[in-house]
Amino acid sequence: MGKRKLKLLSKAVIFYLFFTAVSFIISAVILQNEADKHMHRILERRLEHREGYIEHKLEKNPRKMQEADFASVEKVDRIPENFDPVYTDTVMVNQRTQRENIYRKKTTYVTVNGNHYRLEITKEADELYGFRDDVFHIVLPVFIVLVVAIFLVNYLLSGYLLDPFRRILKQMSLYRIGQSGSLDHIKTSTFEFDKLKQLYENMRQRIEDDYYQLKEYTENMSHELQTPLSIIQNKTESLLSANDLKPGQAKQLKAIYEETQQLSRMGRALNLITQIENQEFKNIQTITTAPVIRSHVDKIWEIAEMKQLGIQTNLNEQHTLTIDAGLLDILVRNLIKNAIRYSHPSTIIQIETGEEYFRVINQGDEPEFPEEEVFKRFRKGNRHKSLGLGLAIAKKICEVSGLHIDYKYRDGKHIFTVTPLDNA
Secondary structure, X not given: OOOOOOOHHHHHHHHHHHHHHHHHHHHHHHHHHHHHHHHHHHHHHHHHHHHHHHHHHHHHOHHHHOOOOOEEEEEEOOOOOOOOOEEEEEEEEOOOOOOEEEEEEEEEEEEEOOEEEEEEEEEEOHHHHHHHHHHHHHXXXXXXXXXXXXXXXXXXXHHHOOHHHHHHHHHHHHOOOOOXXXXXXXXXXXXXXXXXXXXXXXXXXXXXXXXXXXXXXXXXXXXHHHHHHHHHHHHHHHHHOOOOOOHHHHHHHXXXXXXXXXXXXXXXXXXHHHHHHOOOOOOEEEEEHHHHHHHHHHHHHHHHHHOOOEEEEEOOOOOEEEEEHHHHHHHHHHHHHHHHHOOOOOOEEEEEEOOOOEEEEEEOOOOOOOHHHOOOXXXXXXXXXXXXXXXXXXXXXXHHOXXXXXXXXXXXXXXXXXXXXXXX
16 A cells, blocks of 8 residues: 655645744743743842842841841851852742742852851742743643644635645546647636646647647558558459469468458557547446357357367356447457467367456466566467457556456466456
8 A cells, every 4th residue: 555645735734833843842942041041130139139138237236137037147257268159949938828939049158247157048939930931831822723723724725725726637637638628717826826737738739739640640551551451462362363373372472461461450450559548439338248248259159160169158147347338349359359369179268257257268378478468569479479469459448448357377277357447
């Protein structure tokens, strides 16, 4: 099973959301760092204010200041060298609310009136920490809202903006050579879509021109070749009927006659393949196959008897194929003629239909090439001449008709099976 393909707009939205998410995360980290710095500056100013207040009180009444509830003041003998203030966060009980709050504690040393003091100053920081935490709490909902909005816009715009593009693709997928496929009725104000329309129109026109030129050339060549080939055949027949022919001359004339007939058949077959590939057979209908098969069996019965072959049919009267009636005739005829041509003498050709299959079985030599190559044009082995175009035509008919043709060689038998493509 192939990997599932994403629509262009969906892929663009996924990439956009990915980079948006990365941008939001980076922005949130930057905002949090800025919030930390801002919070630290605010707390530092408040702690410095209290530190100045404590120094002022220590100048007036050192004993009373040591009993303050927002600071711990301890007299020390000396101040450590190269000491920098230390900041820590701790959880303490607020004396007024009796609730645990986050406090910022600053540990530092001061000298007042020649005395050294170690200070531990605290300041409540709950509201500032709440502000910092709100950064992510704000960013996350905004991101979720943005994602939902993007998906909604994607859903709405995919129906509006890309509608001309989908219609162009649909028209291109339905296009068949020789059929009208103009995109003039598709209006769009998008430059890229309009450019796509123009390119498609130019490409379609070139294909149509090339097709009709090639078709005219092929038909003319096929028609013109038939006239000299018919003359060669008639002249050869006249020469073959002459009484004064030597055996060697008769053999050479017979070879010329047979090759001329083969060339004529090949021209008609190649022309038929071209018509099938260009889907010129458009009379598609659901056809019961049993009467068609019986009709062809009746027509070739004498040829089969001449080769000492029997034909056995086991037909399901309910079996149908959805196909052009002319193509069905060609398909059945080619498979039966192929079975007659490559069957061992005194064997039975089996023609079967079931609810979902049409099968032709004959006994013959094992092919000298892989089974999948049996439908190739002019595939040759060492024992037989080329398989010609009969099976290639059968394969092409199945391809354009939504059918599957399968070949197997089992127990000395060639087995050709035609089924609907859904059941292949």
